[in-house]
Structure formats: structure tokens, C-alpha cells
Amino acid sequence: xxxxxxxxxxxxxxxxxxxxxxxxxxxxxxxxxxxxxxxxxxxxxxxxxxxxxxxxxxxxxxxxxxxxxxxxxxxxxxxxxxxxxxxxxxxxxxxxxxxxxxxxxxxxxxxxxxxxxxxxxxxxxxxxxxxxxxxxxxxxxxxxxxxxxxxxxxxxxxxxxxxxxxxxxxxxxxxxxxxxxxxxxxxxxxxxxxxxxxxxxxxxxxxxxxxxxxxxxxxxxxxxxxxxxxxxxxxxxxxxxxxxxxxxxxxxxxxxxxxxxxxxxxxxxxxxxxxxxxx
Numbered sequence: 001x002x003x004x005x006x007x008x009x010x011x012x013x014x015x016x017x018x019x020x021x022x023x024x025x026x027x028x029x030x031x032x033x034x035x036x037x038x039x040x041x042x043x044x045x046x047x048x049x050x051x052x053x054x055x056x057x058x059x060x061x062x063x064x065x066x067x068x069x070x071x072x073x074x075x076x077x078x079x080x081x082x083x084x085x086x087x088x089x090x091x092x093x094x095x096x097x098x099x100x101x102x103x104x105x106x107x108x109x110x111x112x113x114x115x116x117x118x119x120x121x122x123x124x125x126x127x128x129x130x131x132x133x134x135x136x137x138x139x140x141x142x143x144x145x146x147x148x149x150x151x152x153x154x155x156x157x158x159x160x161x162x163x164x165x166x167x168x169x170x171x172x173x174x175x176x177x178x179x180x181x182x183x184x185x186x187x188x189x190x191x192x193x194x195x196x197x198x199x200x201x202x203x204x205x206x207x208x209x210x211x212x213x214x215x216x217x218x219x220x221x222x223x224x225x226x227x228x229x230x231x232x233x234x235x236x237x238x239x240x241x242x243x244x245x246x247x248x249x250x251x252x253x254x255x256x257x258x259x260x261x262x263x264x265x266x267x268x269x270x271x272x273x274x275x276x277x278x279x
Contacts, residue, residue, distance in 0.1 A: 008239045010132035011249055014140065015239070018193050018205050019231030021144045024151065024224065025186055026210030028158065032165040034093055037080075038190055038206045040100040041073055041183070042199045045191040047103050048072035050110045066191065073187030076103075081180035129197050129249045136196060143192055147185050158182050201250045205231055208257040212264050234260055 029037060048069035052058040058065050076099065084092050151158065157178045193202045209227040216226070238253030 004243060007130075008243055010134065010137060011129040012235060012239055013137050014129055014132050014196050015205075015235035015253060016232060017137070017140050017144055018197060018202070019209070019228060019235060021148060021189050022193065022202065022205040023209050023227035023231050024148075025189065026206045026227065027213070027220070027223065028162045028182065029186075029206060030210050030214055031162040032092075034096060034165075035207060036093065036096055036100060037183075037186070038203055039199060040096045040103065041076055041187045041190045042194045042202055043100050043103040043107060044072040044076040045069040045187070045194050046199070047107050047110070049195070050107055054110050054113065066195070069191045069195075070188065073191055074184060077180055077183035077187050080183050081176050084179060085176045128195075129201070129253075132196065140192055140196065144189065147189055150185055154178065154181060198250050200254055204254040204257045208234075208261050212261055215264060215268055230260055230264075231257070 029035065046069075048071055049065050051072075052062075052065040052068040056064055056068070058068075079099070080092065080096070083095055157174075158181070161175060161178055161182070190202060193205075197205075209230040212230050213223040213226040216223075234256035235253055238256035239249060241247060241256065242249045242252035
């Protein structure tokens with residue numbers, strides 16, 4: 001097997017899996033205008049992970065780390081769903097920003113008392129894409145498949161809430177429930193993705209491809225095709241760039257996504273004519 005495939009094969013598979021699920025979730029995040037929800041949930045997951053390492057002395061990607069991370073995400077999901085149903089004087093994005101700041105401060109505090117805190121910071125930001133294992137790929141495939149199936153089953157109520165998210169505060173219990181369900185499912189994906197790729201890469205996969213597709217105002221099916229092409233192409237280019245120029249894998253993928261966004265923005269009109277969408 002060629003060395004490049006041995007080194008980049010599993011990282012590319014990880015990026016491919018994250019592209020599929022995060023690309024879809026990104027469309028809902030943009031509609032809800034909660035752009036930084038993934039960073040906030042990722043930071044919550046990071047607090048749980050750091051707490052597991054610091055307080056319970058858990059190692060690596062043990063089950064306890066994932067349990068603590070998901071526990072924090074579950075609390076955050078309930079908080080966001082409840083607050084949106086009760087408070088309309090402050091935008092949900094402001095609440096998300098405040099919760100992120102508090103979570104970040106908590107993470108920094110825990111890292112300050114944890115041995116090797118700088119290593120935890122590096123892992124949270126950039127993940128460990130280059131050191132992926134087959135076990136992680138298989139677990140990710142299984143979890144993302146279950147989450148994707150859950151989103152398929154609940155696509156109508158969740159889509160309905162996303163399409164009317166900014167029109168008013170959720171009042172009914174059913175709306176609060178579906179809001180909570182969305183944040184929980186999103187949180188599960190982010191918890192697992194952050195362990196693999198770090199906060200920066202997860203944010204880029206969630207927002208940038210969805211933003212590029214939103215530029216053309218496409219129907220959902222064509223929108224998803226554009227999102228997946230953009231994300232997978234950026235993964236391929238970013239990994240090759242990192243390999244040949246000895247660059248960090250995560251930042252290289254994010255850089256490729258950023259370049260794609262700039263290129264599409266500059267070439268929007270000819271691309272819009274090609275896709276036969278509104279100018």
C-alpha cells in the first residue's frame with residue numbers, strides 16, 4: 001500500500017463521515033441562525049472531557065470521557081430548548097455566546113489544574129485526525145448512521161421548527177421537545193467529531209459547506225449534493241496539502257474550506273447560471 005494512503009486513508013474516511021452528517025446539520029444551523037451553537041456545544045463537550053481527565057483520571061478516548069462529554073452536552077441541549085421557550089427579550093445567539101464564554105472559562109480553569117493542560121488544549125482545538133484508528137472509524141460510522149436515521153424519522157417536525165425558528169419563541173411542549181431533540185442529536189455528533197477532529201475543524205465542516213450552498217438558494221436535495229462535494233473536495237485537497245508541505249492536517253482542511261468559500265463567492269454568477277438557480 002502506498003505511504004500516502006497509509007497515512008491519509010483513515011483521516012480522509014473520518015473527514016468523509018463528518019462531511020455527510022455535519023453538512024446536513026449545517027443547513028438547520030443556518031436556518032435557525034445559531035451559527036455558534038456547535039462551538040458552544042463542542043466547548044461543553046470539551047468541559048466534560050477535561051473533567052473526566054482531571055477529576056476521574058480517565059485516559060484517552062475511554063468510555064468515561066464520552067459519557068462525561070455527552071452529559072454536559074445533554075444539559076446544554078435542555079438549557080437552550082428551555083430558555084428559548086421562556087425568554088424572548090434576548091436572542092438565542094446571545095445566550096449561546098454567554099454559555100460558550102462560561103464553558104470556555106471552566107475549561108481553562110480545569111486545564112490550569114490538570115497536568116499537561118497544553119496538550120489538552122491542542123487536542124480540543126485540532127483533534128487527532130492524523131492518528132485515527134479503524135475502531136474510531138467504525139464507531140463513528142455506526143453512531144452517525146443511527147443519528148442520520150433519527151433525523152430522517154424526525155425530519156418533518158425538526159425542519160418545520162428550523163424554517164420558522166426566528167418567527168417567535170417556542171411555546172408548546174411539543175416544540176420544546178423537538179428543539180431539545182435536535183440539540184441532543186447535534187450534540188452527539190459534535191461530541192464524537194470534536195474527539196476526532198477538534199473544535200475548529202468541526203465548526204468549519206458544519207458552517208462553510210452549508211454557507212456555500214446557501215449562496216445559490218438551491219432546493220434541499222441539490223443543496224446537499226453541493227455541500228457534500230464541497231466538504232469532501234476540501235478534505236481531499238487539505239490532506240494532500242498537509243502531506244506534501246508538512247502542514248497540520250486539521251488547519252489544512254479548514255484552510256481548503258476557506259479557499260473554496262472565497263472562490264465560490266467571487267465566481268457566484270457563472271456558477272449560479274451553471275446550476276440554474278436564482279442570481
